[in-house]
Amino acid sequence: MTSAPIAPAALPTDVAVLSRLEPGLVERLRHEALTVPQDWALEYGEYQNGGWHTLSLLNDSGDPRDVTIRDCARVRATTLLEQMPAVSELLTGLGVRVMWARLARLDAGAFLWEHRDYGELSGAERHRLHVPLVSNTSAYLVLGGTKVHMSVGRVWRLTPTSPHGVCNRFGPSRIHLIIDCYADEALRKLDHGEAPEPGDAELLPSPDQAQIDEVVATATGLADLGYDHAAETALLELFYQFALPEGRAYDLISDMYTELHRADDAKRWRSKKDVMLGRS
Structure with missing residues (x-):
């Protein structure tokens, strides 16, 4: 990429x-x-x-x-x-x-x-x-x-x-x-x-959707194999590579877990976003 x-x-x-x-x-x-x-x-x-x-x-x-x-x-x-x-x-x-x-x-x-x-x-x-x-x-x-x-x-x-x-x-x-x-x-x-x-x-450059989709696909594959930490890190690091809207990296992680039918993990990351960004 x-x-x-x-x-x-x-x-x-x-x-x-x-x-x-x-x-x-x-x-x-x-x-x-x-x-x-x-x-x-x-x-x-x-x-x-x-x-x-x-x-x-x-x-x-x-x-x-x-x-x-x-x-x-x-x-x-x-x-x-x-x-x-x-x-x-x-x-x-x-x-x-x-x-x-x-x-x-x-x-x-x-x-x-x-x-x-x-x-x-x-x-x-x-x-x-x-x-x-x-x-x-x-x-x-x-x-x-x-x-x-x-x-x-x-x-x-x-x-x-x-x-x-x-x-x-x-x-x-x-x-x-x-x-x-x-x-x-x-x-x-x-x-x-x-x-x-x-x-x-x-x-920082603005990403196009294809760039985001590429990282999300890689992260989803990692999480599906059980490499959750590596998947989450790949998405969190997007904040340092592209000009993202506030909290977007956290949304990508929760959306990834929703896609994998892991509702508890998706909820956990929505809550973490609130804590990290002072919304709790």
Whole structure:
């Protein structure tokens, strides 16, 4: 199966480059991220295929392996952040009101499936800052049919209440410092209006029905032979290849199981769609 070339695009409105970091600081951050962390936590298993790992830097417990995001009245440094002076310096220097901060590692071949964030939190306006420390061009975010590569050396803002997914198709591992913070004057001052660079964003092609049908036929054959995980993965990965309507990949899976007369599996995937996209 072949697809049309990916076209350059503007950044989606829910993504922005806020500011640049001094190269020396970036190297110190990168060194700490590569040398200090260990025993990464695997959480949110239903949202991924098993290659996304995190460690907390600021939360309300002080435990770096406490990585389940929640509203925190007051955050404190974890034992991991105490070993990372450059990261601590950056977090203080940004000046934003932090709800949570963590390191996130996305390994080669890893996917975070299409989802919305913050659905379990209070209604306070908040945004997610990404500080890429180690990356590669096969690691990218997909949002609104646009592929976004967050490059190292800049502070990015993401509003993750819009459906999005992340992948690292070929590696090496991608490591980001992720800061969930509240919308306030400090966050607004952090936005220096940095212009995106060529290659930051590309439009994903729209599929024709024949392309979708080809993948569906292959996936259905796999599921009919009992290879459910491979079938589901083939359909979920369409989100990273084509500009699909919201939730379309989940619909394809439930429709596949309906076609195979597996009503319970079809119902399970309809329910999963609601959870992933914040509709439950």
